[in-house]
Amino acid sequence: MLTSCGIKKSATYKDAGKGYTTISSVDGITFEIPLAFSSKATAVTRIANDQDFTPDGIYSYTNGNDEYMFFCMDELVILANKGTNYNFSETEKKENALSSSSVIDSMCSKLGKKFCYTESINDGVYKIIGDVAENISITTELYGDYIGRLAVIEDGMTEWSVLAGVKGSNLSDLSKEQLSVIDTVVSSMKTTHGEGVVQTNTPDYDVVISDKSISTSLSEETEEKSKANEETKDEDSQKDDVFLDLDGTEETGQSEEALQHEKLAAPKTETSEKDIAKPKPSVKEESTPEDIETVVSDDKIEHSNQKERKLTEGKVYSSDIYSLLKTGDYGIIASSDPDGEIKYPVVHLKAILSGNDAVDIVKKQASSTTRYDYFEAPPGYSWQVAEYDIIYTQANPEHEIDVRMLGVDGNTLKYRGVPAPQRTYYVDYDIENDVANETLRNIKVFYAVPNGCKEYILKFGDGIVGTETEHYSAYYHVGGI
Structure with a gap:
C-alpha cells in the first residue's frame, strides 16, 4: 500500500462494522453507508428540478445498474458510478487525473496544495482513496461545495468510483464522527467479482384485452410473420426461438426443461388454430446502461x-x-x-x-x-x-x-x-x-x-x-x- 503526503491514513479496504448497511445496487461493487441515514431516506425514481428536493431532506436514487445517489445536502452526500474514466493507475501525477472524469456530473479537485491519497493493488485490482474538494451537482438548483474522499477501483476492464462528502473547507475542521463516516464509506468499497446486481429486461406478452375477457389475437402483421416462420422453420430449427405450427404442436431448439419454463411463465389463454402466434420468450437478459434514460444539458x-x-x-x-x-x-x-x-x-x-x-x-x-x-x-x-x-x-x-x-x-x-x-x-x-x-x-x-x-x-x-x-x-x- 502506497501513501502520499506522508500522513497516516486508513487502509484502502476496511469492514464497516455495526451501524452500516450494504449498498449493492451498482453492478460490480458494494459499499456501506450509515444505517441512521439510509433508514430515513425517501427513494425517488427521478432526479430533476421539478422534484422539489429540500436541503434537509434525505433521498436515495439508483437505476439498478451504474448509478447510485444518496443525499442530504445539509449533512452528507454519497455518489457511486460505474464506468468513470479517471485511470489513476496509468499516471504518476494523480492530481492531473482528477479533472479527467466526474462522478454522476460531480467534479473533484485536490484538497489543499497537494493531492493526498492511498493506493493498493490486490489480486490485480487497483484501488485509490484520495482527499478531495467536491463540486456536487444533484440538480441545477441543488448543488454545493463539499469536502471528503473519492475512492476509485479499476480491475483492468471496468472502473468504479464512490464519492463521499460533507460541507466544510478542511478535513481537520470535521468532527470524528464525520471523518469516520466518510472513511468507512470509501474504504468499505469493494468489487463483487461479477456478483453484482443484474437487471432484467421485462418481457411483454401477445395478449389482447377485450371488454370482458383475455384472448390471443393476431394482427395482419403478426399473421404474415407467422406464415414466414412456417415457411422457414426448417432453416431456423436450430435456433432457440419457439414456433407454433398451425396444428398446435411446437418445434424448438430449446430443452424440454426450458420449454416448460416458457409455458409456466406465460399467461394461460384459450387459443384456436387462427389465434396461434409466435410467443415472446420470458428469458431474463442483462440490461445495458442504454436502457436507462439520462438527460444532461447546460x-x-x-x-x-x-x-x-x-x-x-x-x-x-x-x-x-x-x-x-x-x-x-x-x-x-x-x-x-x-x-x-x-x-x-x-x-x-x-x-x-x-x-x-x-x-x-x-x-x-x-x-x-x-x-x-x-x-x-x-x-x-x-x-x-x-x-x-x-x-x-x-x-x-x-x-x-x-x-x-x-x-x-x-x-x-x-x-x-x-x-x-x-x-x-x-x-x-x-x-x-x-x-x-x-x-x-x-x-x-x-x-x-x-x-x-x-x-x-x-x-x-x-x-x-x-x-x-x-x-x-x-x-x-x-x-x-
Missing part, C-alpha cells in the same frame, strides 16, 4: 431509473421497480388458488382518487357495511383510493389479491424519515362473469398516503414463493397527486 440535469419501453394499449406486461406500470396499463401477476394451482390473473389499474373524492368513497362504504365504521386517516396522512379490475383466465378464482403501498425502491415507503404503513383496506367490488372468464370489476381499496408525498408504488400480488415459476407481481407507479 441548464438541465435529469436522471430516470425507468427503462425505456413503449407499452402497447391492450397488451399485458410484467413489471418491476425499474419497469413500472402506470394507471391504465395491464399487469400480469402470479397467484395460487385455494387448491394450490398457479393462476395468472391480470390487473388493470383504472384510477387513483384523492381528496374529498377518496373520503366520500370510504365514508359511503362505511355507512353501508358492518365490517367497520369510518375512521380518519392518521395525522399527517390522507386517504387515497385505487380502483382496478382483476381479470382471470380460469373460473372461480379467489378474488382477494394482496395490494400494498411501497416506496419506489420496492421497500417500505419512507417520507421525511418516517416509514408509512403498507396496509390497504377493501372498499367494494362487483363481479361480472362471461363464458370463458370470471372478471372482478370496479374493485376499490383505500390506504393512507403521507401529505406531500409525490410518488409511491402499488404492488399487486406477492408472486409464488418456493416454486420454479416466475414470481410475478404487478408494480404500478403513482405520482403527481
Whole structure:
C-alpha cells in the first residue's frame, strides 16, 4: 500500500462494522453507508428540478445498474458510478487525473496544495482513496461545495468510483464522527467479482384485452410473420426461438426443461388454430446502461431509473421497480388458488382518487357495511383510493389479491424519515362473469398516503414463493397527486 503526503491514513479496504448497511445496487461493487441515514431516506425514481428536493431532506436514487445517489445536502452526500474514466493507475501525477472524469456530473479537485491519497493493488485490482474538494451537482438548483474522499477501483476492464462528502473547507475542521463516516464509506468499497446486481429486461406478452375477457389475437402483421416462420422453420430449427405450427404442436431448439419454463411463465389463454402466434420468450437478459434514460444539458440535469419501453394499449406486461406500470396499463401477476394451482390473473389499474373524492368513497362504504365504521386517516396522512379490475383466465378464482403501498425502491415507503404503513383496506367490488372468464370489476381499496408525498408504488400480488415459476407481481407507479 502506497501513501502520499506522508500522513497516516486508513487502509484502502476496511469492514464497516455495526451501524452500516450494504449498498449493492451498482453492478460490480458494494459499499456501506450509515444505517441512521439510509433508514430515513425517501427513494425517488427521478432526479430533476421539478422534484422539489429540500436541503434537509434525505433521498436515495439508483437505476439498478451504474448509478447510485444518496443525499442530504445539509449533512452528507454519497455518489457511486460505474464506468468513470479517471485511470489513476496509468499516471504518476494523480492530481492531473482528477479533472479527467466526474462522478454522476460531480467534479473533484485536490484538497489543499497537494493531492493526498492511498493506493493498493490486490489480486490485480487497483484501488485509490484520495482527499478531495467536491463540486456536487444533484440538480441545477441543488448543488454545493463539499469536502471528503473519492475512492476509485479499476480491475483492468471496468472502473468504479464512490464519492463521499460533507460541507466544510478542511478535513481537520470535521468532527470524528464525520471523518469516520466518510472513511468507512470509501474504504468499505469493494468489487463483487461479477456478483453484482443484474437487471432484467421485462418481457411483454401477445395478449389482447377485450371488454370482458383475455384472448390471443393476431394482427395482419403478426399473421404474415407467422406464415414466414412456417415457411422457414426448417432453416431456423436450430435456433432457440419457439414456433407454433398451425396444428398446435411446437418445434424448438430449446430443452424440454426450458420449454416448460416458457409455458409456466406465460399467461394461460384459450387459443384456436387462427389465434396461434409466435410467443415472446420470458428469458431474463442483462440490461445495458442504454436502457436507462439520462438527460444532461447546460441548464438541465435529469436522471430516470425507468427503462425505456413503449407499452402497447391492450397488451399485458410484467413489471418491476425499474419497469413500472402506470394507471391504465395491464399487469400480469402470479397467484395460487385455494387448491394450490398457479393462476395468472391480470390487473388493470383504472384510477387513483384523492381528496374529498377518496373520503366520500370510504365514508359511503362505511355507512353501508358492518365490517367497520369510518375512521380518519392518521395525522399527517390522507386517504387515497385505487380502483382496478382483476381479470382471470380460469373460473372461480379467489378474488382477494394482496395490494400494498411501497416506496419506489420496492421497500417500505419512507417520507421525511418516517416509514408509512403498507396496509390497504377493501372498499367494494362487483363481479361480472362471461363464458370463458370470471372478471372482478370496479374493485376499490383505500390506504393512507403521507401529505406531500409525490410518488409511491402499488404492488399487486406477492408472486409464488418456493416454486420454479416466475414470481410475478404487478408494480404500478403513482405520482403527481
